[in-house]
Amino acid sequence: MEAYLAAIAAIALIYVLLSLGLTLHYGLTGLINFGHVGFFCIGAYAAAILSTTGGMPIVVGFVAAAVLAGLAAWPIGLVSLRLRDDYFAIVTLGFSETVRLVVTSERWLTNGVQGIPGIPRLFEGLGVGMPSALAILGVLLAVNAAAVWLFFRLVKSPFGRMIEAIRDNEEAVRALGKDPARFKIRVLMLGAALAGIAGAFYAHYIGYIVPDQFIPLVTFYVWMAIIMGGVGRISGAIVGSLLLMLFLEGSRFLRDVVPFISAVDMASVRIGAVGLALVLFTLYRPQGLMGDYTRR
Amino acid sequence: MVFWIELLIAGLVSGLVIGLVALSITLVFGIARFPNAATGDTMTLGAYGALAGHAATGSMLIGGAIGALGGAAVGLAAYALVFRRLSNRSTVALLVASIGIGFIIRAGLSLAFGHTQQVFQVPLVRPWRFQGVRIHPNDLRLAATAIASLAVVFATLYLTPIGRRMRAVADDPALARVSGISPVRVMVALWLLAGAVAAVAGVILGLRTVVSPEMGWEMLLPGFAAAILGGIGNPAGAVVAGLIIGIAQEMATPVVGFTYKIALSFVVMLVVLLVRPRGLFGRVEGVR
Amino acid sequence: MTTMNRRTLLGGVGGALALTAVPVSVNAQAATFRIGALNPVTGAGSPYGSGMQKMILAAVEEVNAAGGAGGRRIEVFAEDSQTSPQAAVLAAKKLIEVNNVRAIVGTWSSGVSLAVVPLTNDANILLLNTSGAPALSVPPANAKGLSYRFQATNDRFGRAFAEIATREGFKRAATMAFNNASGIGNTNGFKRAWEAKGNRVVAEVVYEPNQPSYRAELQRVLAARPDVIVMGSFLPDTTIILREWFQSGENTRWIIPGWAANPQLIQALGAQVTEGIISVDSVSNERAPSFAHFDQVHRRAMNQPGASNVYAAMTWDMVITLALAMEAAGPNADMAAINAKMREVANPPGEEVYTFAAGKAALAAGRAINYQGASSVLDFDQFGDVTPDFGVFFITKGQLERRYVVSI
Numbered sequence: 001m002e003a004y005l006a007a008i009a010a011i012a013l014i015y016v017l018l019s020l021g022l023t024l025h026y027g028l029t030g031l032i033n034f035g036h037v038g039f040f041c042i043g044a045y046a047a048a049i050l051s052t053t054g055g056m057p058i059v060v061g062f063v064a065a066a067v068l069a070g071l072a073a074w075p076i077g078l079v080s081l082r083l084r085d086d087y088f089a090i091v092t093l094g095f096s097e098t099v100r101l102v103v104t105s106e107r108w109l110t111n112g113v114q115g116i117p118g119i120p121r122l123f124e125g126l127g128v129g130m131p132s133a134l135a136i137l138g139v140l141l142a143v144n145a146a147a148v149w150l151f152f153r154l155v156k157s158p159f160g161r162m163i164e165a166i167r168d169n170e171e172a173v174r175a176l177g178k179d180p181a182r183f184k185i186r187v188l189m190l191g192a193a194l195a196g197i198a199g200a201f202y203a204h205y206i207g208y209i210v211p212d213q214f215i216p217l218v219t220f221y222v223w224m225a226i227i228m229g230g231v232g233r234i235s236g237a238i239v240g241s242l243l244l245m246l247f248l249e250g251s252r253f254l255r256d257v258v259p260f261i262s263a264v265d266m267a268s269v270r271i272g273a274v275g276l277a278l279v280l281f282t283l284y285r286p287q288g289l290m291g292d293y294t295r296r
Numbered sequence: 297m298v299f300w301i302e303l304l305i306a307g308l309v310s311g312l313v314i315g316l317v318a319l320s321i322t323l324v325f326g327i328a329r330f331p332n333a334a335t336g337d338t339m340t341l342g343a344y345g346a347l348a349g350h351a352a353t354g355s356m357l358i359g360g361a362i363g364a365l366g367g368a369a370v371g372l373a374a375y376a377l378v379f380r381r382l383s384n385r386s387t388v389a390l391l392v393a394s395i396g397i398g399f400i401i402r403a404g405l406s407l408a409f410g411h412t413q414q415v416f417q418v419p420l421v422r423p424w425r426f427q428g429v430r431i432h433p434n435d436l437r438l439a440a441t442a443i444a445s446l447a448v449v450f451a452t453l454y455l456t457p458i459g460r461r462m463r464a465v466a467d468d469p470a471l472a473r474v475s476g477i478s479p480v481r482v483m484v485a486l487w488l489l490a491g492a493v494a495a496v497a498g499v500i501l502g503l504r505t506v507v508s509p510e511m512g513w514e515m516l517l518p519g520f521a522a523a524i525l526g527g528i529g530n531p532a533g534a535v536v537a538g539l540i541i542g543i544a545q546e547m548a549t550p551v552v553g554f555t556y557k558i559a560l561s562f563v564v565m566l567v568v569l570l571v572r573p574r575g576l577f578g579r580v581e582g583v584r
Numbered sequence: 585m586t587t588m589n590r591r592t593l594l595g596g597v598g599g600a601l602a603l604t605a606v607p608v609s610v611n612a613q614a615a616t617f618r619i620g621a622l623n624p625v626t627g628a629g630s631p632y633g634s635g636m637q638k639m640i641l642a643a644v645e646e647v648n649a650a651g652g653a654g655g656r657r658i659e660v661f662a663e664d665s666q667t668s669p670q671a672a673v674l675a676a677k678k679l680i681e682v683n684n685v686r687a688i689v690g691t692w693s694s695g696v697s698l699a700v701v702p703l704t705n706d707a708n709i710l711l712l713n714t715s716g717a718p719a720l721s722v723p724p725a726n727a728k729g730l731s732y733r734f735q736a737t738n739d740r741f742g743r744a745f746a747e748i749a750t751r752e753g754f755k756r757a758a759t760m761a762f763n764n765a766s767g768i769g770n771t772n773g774f775k776r777a778w779e780a781k782g783n784r785v786v787a788e789v790v791y792e793p794n795q796p797s798y799r800a801e802l803q804r805v806l807a808a809r810p811d812v813i814v815m816g817s818f819l820p821d822t823t824i825i826l827r828e829w830f831q832s833g834e835n836t837r838w839i840i841p842g843w844a845a846n847p848q849l850i851q852a853l854g855a856q857v858t859e860g861i862i863s864v865d866s867v868s869n870e871r872a873p874s875f876a877h878f879d880q881v882h883r884r885a886m887n888q889p890g891a892s893n894v895y896a897a898m899t900w901d902m903v904i905t906l907a908l909a910m911e912a913a914g915p916n917a918d919m920a921a922i923n924a925k926m927r928e929v930a931n932p933p934g935e936e937v938y939t940f941a942a943g944k945a946a947l948a949a950g951r952a953i954n955y956q957g958a959s960s961v962l963d964f965d966q967f968g969d970v971t972p973d974f975g976v977f978f979i980t981k982g983q984l985e986r987r988y989v990v991s992i
């Protein structure tokens with residue numbers, strides 16, 4: 001039981017990292033990023049390739065994951081400056097699908113649809129079982145804490161106030177002689193780097209990655225998390241991610257208790273519930289569970 | 297040469313389906329002003345509706361009509377229950393809600409019909425040949441259906457009073473309101489029309505391929521790409537852009553390969569947005 | 585607490601110590617043996633997943649009705665792998681840690697099996713899978729010899745295709761593969777074996793799933809004027825491709841794996857389109873009583889013939905084989921002892937048996953047994969792989985008609 005809870009906690013913390021990245025993008029700057037899974041994918045593949053065929057230490061993979069995902073966001077950021085919000089959403093969705101197609105096709109680098117098996121697990125030296133599971137959780141918690149700390153620093157800094165000002169009134173910022181574009185790009189790259197680190201954790205945790213794991217549904221799960229939790233709030237990102245995991249994993253136990261719902265129906269019910277949550281939260285509680293971002 | 301002509305024909309038929317999807321998207325985008333991500337799942341609903349109708353009556357025509365009616369009904373229900381209440385909210389709220397509605401439709405369909413593929417039981421026939429070029433009779437029939445549907449939509453838009461009002465709202469909602477156009481009636485007409493068009497696209501796609509709960513979702517990105525390429529809110533542009541994307545995807549495969557042909561619509565979309573955000577024939581502003 | 589007990593148990597200490605270490609629920613624990621059914625109920629494997637899961641439940645019911653295996657009743661915990669490695673890993677963790685299962689049964693798709701096998705290895709429990717990827721046979725995936733594959737590898741399928749193409753006298757073969765590990769595995773296996781025979785593949789196409797049309801792909805292949813097209817494909821894409829092929833008016837022949845060229849395909853396309861297609865499947869031991877029995881159960885549970893889901897026959901065999909191994913290992917045997925009996929009950933020599941009850945009776949009488957499965961004769965090699973014979977079916981007037989069998 002403990003190990004199962006530890007596994008859920010690890011995946012949940014990976015989702016929290018993703019949500020924090022998206023919170024930077026959307027919650028703070030209003031960038032509607034529908035391609036978050038693209039950055040996640042880049043991070044996962046960077047870490048996997050470097051630690052397997054690359055033969056590099058795992059730490060190098062993590063750094064590369066963050067840097068490459070961040071760099072991939074740079075051209076997206078340039079594009080975002082010229083697009084309306086809703087167009088940007090569609091373009092980023094296209095971006096993440098293109099990333100998936102590239103890792104599918106470029107067999108020489110990514111082993112294509114065969115995927116990359118045997119990615120070393122973290123803390124293998126501690127053996128299997130609770131010690132390594134706890135160590136992984138510890139590192140994930142530390143990284144999440146660092147991300148939260150960074151987030152607060154950012155919000156409180158002149159840079160952060162600028163970001164909020166951009167979201168609330170871009171014209172006014174421009175009138176003050178500041179260039180919102182540069183700030184936006186930097187925020188986008190930061191959030192993408194967080195998603196890249198999440199990807200590296202994911203690759204080392206699952207131990208096997210294939211392009212099929214990086215479909216847009218992952219992006220929508222993260223959106224669901226931040227919408228449920230409360231857009232733009234750190235507590236919202238955390239609470240939302242935990243709710244998401246409760247929801248995804250809880251359905252397993254529901255079936256043990258109510259054996260008459262077949263697994264097929266359960267999968268349909270699950271996606272229907274995601275839909276219902278998105279609609280109901282938008283309609284009735286747009287500020288999310290943790291409240292409005294304007295009153296942090 | 298024959299090879300390329302056949303690719304062109306295949307692209308035209310695919311393009312008509314994409315064009316219909318884009319038409320539905322662009323109508324909503326132009327009048328209700330948000331990208332409707334439930335369009336794909338409305339397609340799927342149309343295909344299942346037609347499947348059930350065809351199985352019950354044995355007539356493809358009645359089946360197709362039932363599919364279209366189903367799409368129109370879902371469009372109207374989505375408006376009445378959700379989109380109407382969000383009309384004062386941001387585009388994102390509407391977009392997220394439409395994703396949610398799409399998921400709900402998909403869940404309902406897979407609960408009702410299961411995940412296994414279903415197929416329209418229609419006869420398959422060998423092609424006609426002209427100068428070595430193969431023409432598929434079924435393609436002609438589907439193309440005729442698509443063109444007839446387009447004709448109905450454009451007649452509604454340009455020849456009827458409600459169509460005129462819809463275009464007025466698309467051009468300038470504020471001006472339309474002060475001129476006494478009832479926004480609710482326009483919206484009802486819009487959602488009926490957009491739902492039915494998406495459903496017809498779904499029926500045609502289902503007739504060409506197989507019907508499964510995920511089929512429509514896969515068409516969403518090419519549909520968005522065509523709507524943007526054609527210029528948001530421009531119905532004729534959407535159809536032409538759909539044809540262009542359909543043809544480009546088929547003709548480009550010998551060059552870019554079969555995996556990257558899917559990425560082609562994103563590339564087209566990106567280039568258009570950066571170089572000419574109004575689209576090929578558009579008028580609504582794409583830039584801030 | 586339960587985790588501790590399991591660890592002690594699996595540490596190789598054995599059943600006797602486990603009895604003393606588990607004071608409370610000892611009777612319930614000793615009397616039941618828990619397995620996890622981890623099947624692709626949704627996602628890409630959904631056409632097969634529910635059938636696989638239902639057949640696991642049906643086989644377990646049969647084992648329990650025959651008085652259980654090794655003095656224990658089998659209890660099933662069913663999970664949906666969603667054909668997704670991430671979902672499968674969490675499901676496997678839940679099965680192992682919460683439900684305490686001793687074997688995970690019926691993982692489909694190589695991605696899922698490759699992601700789950702490290703977990704089953706860590707817990708020292710069995711993984712019985714139906715995946716095709718060669719990587720599953722060897723370390724690290726099968727380092728402990730705890731993984732058994734009830735499906736022929738994709739490579740073996742490819743080799744069988746090449747045998748058949750030679751026998752049918754085809755000269756200009758082309759391939760079309762669904763872009764995943766299984767699809768490409770089939771056509772690559774074919775290409776290697778075909779070229780080793782001194783032939784050439786005239787065109788190769790790898791296509792993406794979920795296309796509204798496969799006409800460009802098809803035209804590329806047909807332009808090379810092949811006399812046969814060898815597929816590594818699944819049902820939905822095969823349906824669309826064959827439909828477009830027929831409407832193209834060409835008269836190519838087809839060699840298609842049995843999971844795609846099945847009764848559902850014939851039902852979808854009709855007799856005229858599918859006439860003459862060669863469908864290749866590991867021989868579901870149709871003439872064996874075990875298959876007849878499985879078929880009967882499958883018809884009752886799924887309202888479809890047993891031949892429509894080869895993977896369901898495999899999961900059926902998984903439970904029967906595991907139960908026979910438990911029976912052979914005796915009461916309260918640990919996983920290592922049961923694993924040691926897997927080959928003994930499935931491979932020759934021994935009396936050929938077709939049901940759990942018959943095998944149990946033979947074991948009780950002190951005879952060695954050789955279970956002949958519903959999915960194949962089920963003889964495991966050193967890697968835990970089966971090498972079934974392949975049945976070659978020609979679709980004639982809307983019926984799958986078996987013409988001959990090839991061995992590789």
